[in-house]
Each structure stands twice: as C-alpha cells, then as structure tokens.
Amino acid sequence: MIRRGLLNTLAIVLAVMWIFPVYWMVNTSFLPQNKARTSDPTFLPFGGDFSAYDRVLNPDFWHSFRLSLSVTLITVTIALVFAFLSALAVSRFRFGGRKGFILTILIVQMIPAEALFISQYKMLQGWNLLDSVAGLSVVYIAAVLPFTVWMLRGFVDGVPQDLEQAAMIDGCSRTGAFFRITFPLLAPGLVASGVYAFLQAWNEFTLATVVMSPSNSTLPLWLRGLAVQTNQATDWPAVMAGAVLVALPVIIFFMLVQGRMTSGLVSGAVKG
Template identity: 80%
Template sequence: MSKRLANTLGIILALLWIFPVYWMVNTAFLPASQSRSTTPTFVPFGGDFSAFSRVLTPSFMNSLFLSLRVTLLVVVVALIFAFLAALAVSRFRFAGRKGFILTILIVQMIPAEALFISQYKMLQGWGLLNSVAGLSLLYVAAVLPFTVWMLRGFVDGIPADLEQAAMIDGCSRTSAFFRITFPLLAPGLVASGVYAFLQAWNEFTLATVIMNPSTKTLPLWLRGLAIQSNQATDWPGVMAGSVLVALPVIIFFMLVQGRMTSGLVSGAVKG
C-alpha cells in the first residue's frame, strides 16, 4: 500500500511539474484572442503556427547565434580551466591548497548582484562592453567555482593507483592519465558541461547590464517580446518564443542525458 501511495504521489508531482511546460506549448498554438479568454483552453483545437511565424524573425536568429557563441565559448573555457584546477587540487599537494579550496567555497557565497558595478567598470576599462568576449568572461568566472568543486569530486573518486599501475606497465604519467583516468572522468565532464551550458544559456541579469539593447541574447530577446510599449502582450508569441528558446536545451539534454545521469550520481556528492 505504501508503494502505491508513493507511486501516486510521484505521478501527481510529475504532473504538477510538467503542467507549466504543457501550458507554454498549448498557449503557443492558440489565437491571441483565445489566449486572453477567462475560460482556459486545455487543448488547442483549431490552433496554428502563426505565433511561431511571428517570432521567427532576423532578430531571433541574431540572438540565437549570439547565445550559441557565448554559451559554447563558456562551456569549453570553463571545462578546460575547471578540469586543470580540479586535477591539481585532487592529485597534488602544494602550498596554499587548502586556501584555494576555501576560496572556491567563499566565492560561491557572494551574491552576483553585488559584483555588477565592479564588473561593468572592469569591462569598460578593457573595452569589452557589449561583446561576446566580455560577456563570456563574466559567465566563465560565475560558473568556474562550482564547476571546479564538482569536477574535484569526480577526480577524487578515481583511485590514483590505477595510474600507478599503468606506469608500472610502461606508460608515462601523461599517457597513463589520458588512457586510464581521463575516460573515467567523461561523466563528470558532461555533468559539469551541462551546468555551465544552462547557466550561460539562461542568464539574464548580467546580459542586461553588459550588452546594449541592440545586441540581445535570447533571454533579453524574449523579454522584448513580453514588454512592448503601447501594445497588448502577444502571449502566444511569447510562449512560442519560450518554446524556441527551450528547444536547444532539450536537444542538448537528449544528447548527453546518459552520461549526465551517471555523472551526477557517481561524483557530484563526493569531495
């Protein structure tokens, strides 16, 4: 009986979780007049793709390519630096190691909003305002502490004895690492990459501060759909835009979900 109750509660919670997603997709296919009706329409019979055609504009494509460039750059750079830092902290003993680990924890506690003014002034002095490089630099700094901490757990979970055994069999230290340890770190790299991807793809406040109104990432572009002066909000258009923004994330998850699940279970709670 307890198992049935647990399954029932699980199904109810799953339905509650997925309902906003369903409502977003449902509204995207409704006519504008019907979306404002006080009577909810749960199945969009007679709906069409007109909302998607309204939002698939050159502005959307520009924002899409900008977000893709920033996100991919952040994921690659963050994984490289986090991987090297996690490897150093886990495998080597050096002066300042404990201080470095403590600094990682402290940095994660600082509210992002407290850094906006200093970050803006810094990029202004470097001439990186309203640029992919400037925005990517801030995103990398934001995701790096947690990414290092996560990857450290994965590296700690792989015994150093495996590398030593490979070195006894004739491998160099570098060869032993890339043949033995690195493949075992793949789930951790995927899980960390997913975290960096989500943070960079969905980030809104930093992009608002750093980028000009004419240069928008997808979250800023989506905000522009919802806020239009002297016009009623086109809710089907906003929901269609939300679906388009969510699609790359869904595709990315489908590609890496196997590795991500094993990675989160095996390493994220270690260290």
C-alpha cells in the first residue's frame, strides 16, 4: 500500500509538471498586458478578458489557418495512401529489390532534415512551387512518408494472411477479402499513422521557413511573427492566445481519434 501510494503521488506530481505549462499558456492568454509583464506571477486569471483573442483573430490568422489546414490535409491524405500501398507491397509480396527498399526507408530517416534544405529549395524553385501549398505539401509528404511506411508495415505484418485465405475459401474474391477482413483490422494503424503525419505537418516550422514567404506563412510561422515584432514590446497575452488557437485543432483531432489511436499503438507494439 505504501509503495502504491508513493507511485500515485509521483504520478500526480509528474502530471502537474506536464500540464502546468499548458495551464500557464491558457491563463496568460486571459490576462491584461500589465499583469502579464509583472514580475509577480498571476496564477488565476481573475479580472481577465478575451481582448487578447480579439487582437489575434485577424485576417492574417485566418489566412495562415487555411494554409496550414490545406497543407496538413493534403499531406495526411497522400502520405497515408502511398504509405498504405507501400506497406502492403512490402509485407504481403516478395519481389526484387524488396530488402533494398526497406533499407532505403531506414537510411532516409537517418538523414537530418537540415541537410536537405538546399536541394529541396532548388528542386521547388525549378518546378516553380516555392511559396505555394503544393510545394510545401510535397516536402512534407517526403518528410513523413518513410516513417509512415515503416509504421504501417508493422501493422500489416500483424494481420495474418490466413484470415484473407479463409474468407476466399468462403467465396470472397481477393479484393473482397481484403476490404472486408483485413482493412478493418488495419484501421487503428491508419489512425495512428495519420496522427503522426498530422502532427508533423501541422507543427512543422523549419521547412515552412525555407519554402514559404513571410506574407504567406503557416501557423507556426505566424506565431513566430506574433512573438517577434520589430520596435514593439512583445504582447505576451496575444502570443499565448495565438498558441492556444494553434494547439486547439490538435486537441480536437486527438479527442476524435484517441480510442482508435490507442488501440492502434498497442496493436503495433505487440504484433509489429
């Protein structure tokens, strides 16, 4: 009992340490600027208001929001389609160059993203895709695809082929057996991989800095511009309000898929 009590106490302390920065961000977003700048911390937003959100919710925010949402949806959709087909091919079929393909996926993940900036910039410049949704989506897809393929391969390996063969014996075609039997079992893996791709595309900063212009920025770049303003003191309540708005879609997305994501991660850990 004592050990369990100590472990529970430790868990509570760690949970408070983890959630406190999030609480401080939300709390500061409701404070007036004079309270946010004082050296005495204000732990409760008494007397606060929504004025920081009024300052943040301007046309620049909505432009960046639409841009980030478009790039993220394109990245998640295309990355999942190609990763799913690649994972099926690697897991279910034996073909020439299969081991080389798997090795290439591993090697690509070892290359630092910063080492590719110049070549990616030149490539997009040659294709006239700089400062565009299509150009940014291309580099994001290339960034998330290797790990997504590797992740989905573990889930596909965890579904026995005997299930498809049994369905085919019962009269299903190969395609019908796949979509009726195998595909529903792979849904948690697709959700877990989609969460990874979503987070990478939504929160990515450095590639967007290289590809996009200051007037056509994603939400992380917009938030950086909000915090760093020339010849002006930083409006910390507005910065925190912007951070809350940037994090809100991620929280909503997690709430929608958390059940599937949890089962998918556990399944991949056990069977992959």
